[in-house]
Amino acid sequence: MAFIDLMKEKARQNRKTIVLPESEDQRTLTAAAQILKEGTADLILVGNAETIKKDAAALNADIEGVKIVDPETDPKFEHYAGTLFKLREKKGMTLEKATATLKSDLITYGVMMVKEGDADGLVAGACHATADTLRPALQILKTAPGTELVSGFFIMDVPNCEYGANGTFLFADCGLNQDPTSEELAAIANSSSDSFRALTGEEPKIAMLSHSTKGSAKHALVDKVTAAVSIAHEKYPELNLDGELQLDAAIVPSVAKSKAKDSKVAGQANVLIFPNLDCGNIGYKLVQRLAKAEAYGPMLQGIAKPVNDLSRGCSAEDIVGVVALTAVQAQMAK
Ligand SMILES: CC(C)(COP(=O)(O)OP(=O)(O)OC[C@H]1O[C@@H](n2cnc3c(N)ncnc32)[C@H](O)[C@@H]1OP(=O)(O)O)[C@@H](O)C(=O)NCCC(=O)NCCS
Numbered sequence: 548m549a550f551i552d553l554m555k556e557k558a559r560q561n562r563k564t565i566v567l568p569e570s571e572d573q574r575t576l577t578a579a580a581q582i583l584k585e586g587t588a589d590l591i592l593v594g595n596a597e598t599i600k601k602d603a604a605a606l607n608a609d610i611e612g613v614k615i616v617d618p619e620t621d622p623k624f625e626h627y628a629g630t631l632f633k634l635r636e637k638k639g640m641t642l643e644k645a646t647a648t649l650k651s652d653l654i655t656y657g658v659m660m661v662k663e664g665d666a667d668g669l670v671a672g673a674c675h676a677t678a679d680t681l682r683p684a685l686q687i688l689k690t691a692p693g694t695e696l697v698s699g700f701f702i703m704d705v706p707n708c709e710y711g712a713n714g715t716f717l718f719a720d721c722g723l724n725q726d727p728t729s730e731e732l733a734a735i736a737n738s739s740s741d742s743f744r745a746l747t748g749e750e751p752k753i754a755m756l757s758h759s760t761k762g763s764a765k766h767a768l769v770d771k772v773t774a775a776v777s778i779a780h781e782k783y784p785e786l787n788l789d790g791e792l793q794l795d796a797a798i799v800p801s802v803a804k805s806k807a808k809d810s811k812v813a814g815q816a817n818v819l820i821f822p823n824l825d826c827g828n829i830g831y832k833l834v835q836r837l838a839k840a841e842a843y844g845p846m847l848q849g850i851a852k853p854v855n856d857l858s859r860g861c862s863a864e865d866i867v868g869v870v871a872l873t874a875v876q877a878q879m880a881k
């Protein structure tokens with residue numbers, strides 16, 4: 548069964564409620580209709596009910612059964628405003644600002660619904676840039692216990708591919724941390740290991756990527772990755788992790804034999820940790836667009852409750868997939 552069909556099957560077994568705050572986006576409404584049809588999640592759309600229903604009808608999207616929450620009329624509005632004020636008071640939030648934010652920013656409204664347990668997870672980013680999608684989640688939900696860094700990963704499902712876990716990979720960080728330190732790269736590898744195992748059921752084999760393999764190039768950029776490998780070995784000795792590795796040495800067995808023959812990860816990696824966000828973001832888009840891979844994300848790891856982003860270039864089908872993965876994350880949330 549394809550990776551995404553397994554996720555949908557899992558999501559259906561214990562249905563979670565996912566909030567989609569971008570009700571003004573046509574792909575979101577099309578996706579909502581498909582999600583309801585496939586039964587992978589119960590949905591909340593945020594916005595004006597009349598407008599949403601009119602827009603959905605124009606798209607022929609059957610959203611019967613979706614819950615619509617309009618901040619203008621929601622009886623919980625005052626509660627959310629008071630809670631947001633208290634949560635962010637030390638950062639200069641006032642009740643007036645909290646009220647104005649919740650009226651004008653539906654993503655923040657959705658995040659407050661997740662915070663207060665009125666939804667199990669949130670998916671947005673089809674029509675908002677990542678910074679605007681993720682900032683409210685980082686500020687309001689904060690990190691999960693025992694985690695200091697939130698990071699962004701993609702599950703990449705590459706067709707006709709013998710590498711990784713039958714063509715399935717986790718790529719990180721492709722969405723959030725722009726220039727992670729060596730310490731942060733090690734933390735991203737640790738979170739990615741957990742995410743990959745939890746979502747795919749496969750044993751993670753983690754490659755710390757670079758333009759160098761085992762000392763083939765000398766540069767401060769390489770040093771950052773080798774330091775991350777040392778930190779990861781020390782802090783997370785249970786991880787099956789190696790580096791620094793070039794991409795071909797990481798995933799292609801014949802190249803691994805010549806470039807890194809003593810490595811237990813080289814040639815078999817299924818979790819790819821990129822040295823910075825330029826590499827991660829460009830890398831996932833190359834694989835998505837040129838290899839026609841399914842790209843689910845950027846999903847967040849290390850955050851207290853499931854909130855996931857989308858690319859503004861996403862399709863309705865991508866939203867359906869990320870909602871299924873979010874529902875599965877919500878099932879696993881403590
Ligand atoms: C997400 C992003 C906007 C956050 O940075 P920012 O706007 O400068 O906001 P701040 O650094 O003030 O962070 C806001 C809050 O989030 C927290 N935060 C930010 N990044 C975090 C991380 N990686 N892990 C945990 N918490 C984080 C901060 O501690 C801060 O909390 P506080 O306000 O309670 O003190 C920034 O990292 C970013 O723009 N990333 C790139 C996004 C992008 O364009 N990706 C490419 C397309 S996918």
Ligand SMILES: CC(=O)OP(=O)(O)O
Binds near residue numbers: 676828860
């Ligand atoms: C993930 C990503 O690159 O998002 P966007 O395309 O919206 O910038």
